[in-house]
Amino acid sequence: xxxxxxxxxxxxxxxxxxxxxxxxxxxxxxxxxxxxxxxxxxxxxxxxxxxxxxxxxxxxxxxxxxxxxxxxxxxxxxxxxxxxxxxxxxxxxxxxxxxxxxxxxxxxxxxxxxxxxxxxxxxxxxxxxxxxxxxxxxxxxxxxxxxxxxxxxxxxxxxxxxxxxxxxxxxxxxxxxxxxxxxxxxxxxxxxxxxxxxxxxxxxxxxxxxxxxxxxxxxxxxxxxxxxxxxxxxxxxxxxxxxxxxxxxxxxxxxxxxxxxxxxxxxxxxxxxxxxxxxxxxxxxxxxxxxxxxxxxxxxxxxxxxxxxxxxxxxxxxxxxxxxxxxxxxxxxxxxxxxxxxxxxxxxxxxxxxxxxxxxxxxxxxxxxxxxxxxxxxxxxxxxxxxxxxxxxxxxxx
Amino acid sequence: xxxxxxxxxxxxxxxxxxxxxxxxxxxxxxxxxxxxxxxxxxxxxxxxxxxxxxxxxxxxxxxxxxxxxxxxxxxxxxxxxxxxxxxxxxxxxxxxxxxxxxxxxxxxxxxxxxxxxxxxxxxxxxxxxxxxxxxxxxxxxxxxxxxxxxxxxxxxxxxxxxxxxxxxxxxxxxxxxxxxxxxxxxxxxxxxxxxxxxxxxxxxxxxxxxxxxxxxxxxxxxxxxxxxxxxxxxxxxxxxxxxxxxxxxxxxxxxxxxxxxxxxxxxxxxxxxxxxxxxxxxxxx
Numbered sequence: 064x065x066x067x068x069x070x071x072x073x074x075x076x077x078x079x080x081x082x083x084x085x086x087x088x089x090x091x092x093x094x095x096x097x098x099x100x101x102x103x104x105x106x107x108x109x110x111x112x113x114x115x116x117x118x119x120x121x122x123x124x125x126x127x128x129x130x131x132x133x134x135x136x137x138x139x140x141x142x143x144x145x146x147x148x149x150x151x152x153x154x155x156x157x158x159x160x161x162x163x164x165x166x167x168x169x170x171x172x173x174x175x176x177x178x179x180x181x182x183x184x185x186x187x188x189x190x191x192x193x194x195x196x197x198x199x200x201x202x203x204x205x206x207x208x209x210x211x212x213x214x215x216x217x218x219x220x221x222x223x224x225x226x227x228x229x230x231x232x233x234x235x236x237x238x239x240x241x242x243x244x245x246x247x248x249x250x251x252x253x254x255x256x257x258x259x260x261x262x263x264x265x266x267x268x269x270x271x272x273x274x275x276x277x278x279x280x281x282x283x284x285x286x287x288x289x290x291x292x293x294x295x296x297x298x299x300x301x302x303x304x305x306x307x308x309x310x311x312x313x314x315x316x317x318x319x320x321x322x323x324x325x326x327x328x329x330x331x332x333x334x335x336x337x338x339x340x341x342x343x344x345x346x347x348x349x350x351x352x353x354x355x356x357x358x359x360x361x362x363x364x365x366x367x368x369x370x371x372x373x374x375x376x377x378x379x380x381x382x383x384x385x386x387x388x389x390x391x392x393x394x395x396x397x398x399x400x401x402x403x404x405x406x407x408x409x410x411x412x413x414x415x416x417x418x419x420x421x422x423x424x425x426x427x428x429x430x431x432x433x434x435x436x437x438x439x440x441x442x443x444x445x446x447x448x449x450x451x452x453x454x455x456x457x458x459x460x461x
Numbered sequence: 462x463x464x465x466x467x468x469x470x471x472x473x474x475x476x477x478x479x480x481x482x483x484x485x486x487x488x489x490x491x492x493x494x495x496x497x498x499x500x501x502x503x504x505x506x507x508x509x510x511x512x513x514x515x516x517x518x519x520x521x522x523x524x525x526x527x528x529x530x531x532x533x534x535x536x537x538x539x540x541x542x543x544x545x546x547x548x549x550x551x552x553x554x555x556x557x558x559x560x561x562x563x564x565x566x567x568x569x570x571x572x573x574x575x576x577x578x579x580x581x582x583x584x585x586x587x588x589x590x591x592x593x594x595x596x597x598x599x600x601x602x603x604x605x606x607x608x609x610x611x612x613x614x615x616x617x618x619x620x621x622x623x624x625x626x627x628x629x630x631x632x633x634x635x636x637x638x639x640x641x642x643x644x645x646x647x648x649x650x651x652x653x654x655x656x657x658x659x660x661x662x663x664x665x666x667x668x669x670x671x672x673x674x675x676x677x678x679x680x681x682x683x684x685x686x687x688x689x690x691x692x693x694x695x696x697x698x699x700x701x702x703x704x705x706x707x708x709x710x711x712x713x714x715x716x717x718x719x720x721x722x723x724x725x726x727x728x729x730x731x732x733x734x735x736x737x738x739x740x741x742x743x744x745x746x
Contacts, residue, residue, distance in 0.1 A: 426706060438693050455511060
C-alpha cells in the first residue's frame with residue numbers, strides 16, 4: 064500500500080445482522096475516514112445477511128462495488144472479478160494466507176471462527192456426574208447417556224428454516240474423521256477417486272445417526288429454528304449446544320444462572336480438531352477505479368485494532384491480528400475459545416472446515432444428510448443421494 | 462390499418478414482457494449459462510437430460526403438483542360455501558366478509574411467519590392442544606415430512622380462502638333475487654337452491670377461480686420457503702424454490718432455465734385442458 068494516498072470515492076458492500084447494525088457499520092467506516100479524510104466511502108447494504116448472494120447479482124449486472132464484505136471468494140474467481148492481495152499488503156494479519164486459494168489470497172483474513180464447538184451447561188454436567196468434558200468419541204457417547212439418564216436432553220440441534228444449524232455439527236464430524244486424516248479428501252471426491260458411499264464417510268456419518276437413534280438429540284430438531292435452539296439452550300433445556308463461537312456474546316447478554324463451558328467435539332482416539340474458518344474479511348473488485356485506495360480501505364477496515372475490538376464485543380469474532388487482546392467489555396468466554404484455537408493449532412489440530420472447501424460445487428447442499436437422519440431416514444439412501452447431487456452439480460457446471 | 466395500429470402497442474408490450482423473456486429462457490436452457498463465468502456455451506438438450514435423471518428436481522415437480530391440487534380444491538370449495546353463508550344482508554355479515562378477506566391482503570411472507578410461530582413444535586398450536594388435554598394430537602407440524610406438506614398446503618389455502626370467497630360472493634350477488642323468491646314459493650329448500658340455482662350460476666366464477674388457483678399453486682414460493690425452507694429433506698421444496706436455488710446458489714442458470722421452461726410447459730398444458738373442461742361444463746350447465 065502506498066505510504067501516501069490520493070483522494071478517491073469508493074463503495075463498500077456490507078451486511079446487517081442483529082449484532083452488526085447500520086450504526087455499527089457507520090461507526091466502522093467513520094474510523095477509516097477519520098484516518099483518511101481524502102477517501103470518501105459510500106456504504107451499500109445487502110438486502111439479506113448473505114452479502115455474497117447480492118454481490119453475485121451485482122456482478123451479473125455490472126455493478127460490483129469497489130469493496131465487499133463477507134462474500135464467497137470462489138464465486139468471483141472464474142470471471143477474475145476480484146484482486147489478489149500481496150504479502151506486503153497482508154502484513155498486518157497474524158495468519159495472512161489463511162483461506163488462500165492456490166497460494167493466492169483474495170480476501171483479507173480478518174477473523175477466525177470455530178465452526179463449530181460444543182458449548183455446554185456446567186450445572187447439568189455436574190448434576191450428571193461428569194467431572195470434565197469428554198476427550199474421545201466413546202467418552203462423548205457415555206456422557207450423552209449419563210445426561211439422558213439424568214433426564215436432560217444431551218444435545219440441542221435445529222432445523223426448520225435453519226437447516227445449517229444441524230449441518231455444521233455434522234460437518235464437524237466429517238472434518239474430524241476425514242479432513243483431519245486427509246485434507247485433500249474433498250479434492251479427491253471432486254476427481255472421483257473417493258465417494259461419499261465409501262466406508263470412511265459412511266462410518267463418520269453413522270455417528271450422527273447413532274446420536275439420533277439413541278435419543279440424545281432434542282425431539283423437535285427437525286423443525287425448531289436457529290433462534291429456537293439458542294433460546295432452548297440458554298433456558299437450560301439441553302446440556303450441549305454445537306454452534307460457532309459467535310454464540311458466546313448471546314450467552315453473555317442473556318446472563319443465565321448457569322456457567323458456560325466449551326470443548327471441541329472429540330475424535331475416536333483423542334481431542335478433536337478446530338474446524339476453522341478464516342474469513343468475514345474484505346475483497347476488492349478488479350473493476351475498481353481506485354485499486355490502491357480500495358485495498359488500503361480493505362486492509363485497514365479489517366485489521367485496525369479499534370475496529371476489531373468492537374467486532375469482538377458485538378459479534379464474538381476472534382481477530383486474526385498478532386498479539387490481540389480482548390477488550391474488557393468482551394465476553395470472558397471468548398478467551399476460552401481463543402485458547403481452544405491456540406491449543407489445537409499448536410498440536411496441528413486446526414483444519415479448514417468442511418463447507419469452506421472450494422472443491423465442493425457451488426450450492427452443494429449437505430444439509431440433507433442431517434435432515435434425513437433426524438427424520439429417521441435411511442443412511443445408505445441419504446449418502447447415495449449425496450453422491451448423485453455432487454456429480455450432477457459438477458456435470459451441470461461444465 | 463387502423464386495427465393493426467390499434468393492436469400494435471399492446472402486442473408490442475405483450476411481446477416485450479412475455480414472449481421475449483420466454484424465448485430468452487428457452488435459449489438459456491440449452492446453454493451452460495453461469496452468471497459468474499464468462500465462457501458459457503451451447504450444450505444442446507443436456508440440461509433436459511439432467512432434469513430427467515435428477516430425483517431431487519422430479520420430486521420438486523411432484524411436491525408442486527400436490528400443493529397445486531390441494532390449493533386448487535380446498536380454498537375453492539371452502540370459499541364457495543363461505544360465500545353462500547355470507548350472501549345475506551346484515552352488519553355482522555359485512556364485518557365477517559372483511560375478516561375473511563384480510564389474509565388475502567397480507568403478504569404471504571408475513572402470513573407464513575405468523576403460521577411458523579403457531580405450527581412449530583413448541584408453538585401456539587401444540588401448547589394449546591397440551592393445555593386442553595389433547596397432547597396426543599400435538600405433532601411436529603413442520604418437522605415431519607408428510608405433516609409439513611400438509612401444513613404448507615393448509616397455510617396457503619387459508620390465505621387463498623379470502624380471494625375465493627370474494628369472487629364467489631360477487632358472483633352470487635349477481636343472481637336475481639326473484640329466482641330465490643320463486644324457488645321459495647315452489648317450496649325449494651336451501652340444499653336444493655344451492656345445487657340447482659347457486660352452483661350452476663357461479664360456473665364462470667368457478668372457472669376463473671380454479672384457473673387462478675392452479676397458476677398460484679404452480680408458482681408457490683414464499684409460503685414453503687418461510688415455513689420450512691423447502692424441508693424437511695425436500696418434502697416441501699417446490700419447483701419455484703428449486704429454480705432460484707439452482708440459478709443463484711448453484712450458479713447453474715442454464716439448468717435453472719430448463720427447469721423453469723418445463724414448469725411453464727406443464728402450466729400451459731394443465732391450464733388449457735382445465736379451461737376447456739370448465740368452459741364445456743359452463744355450456745352444459
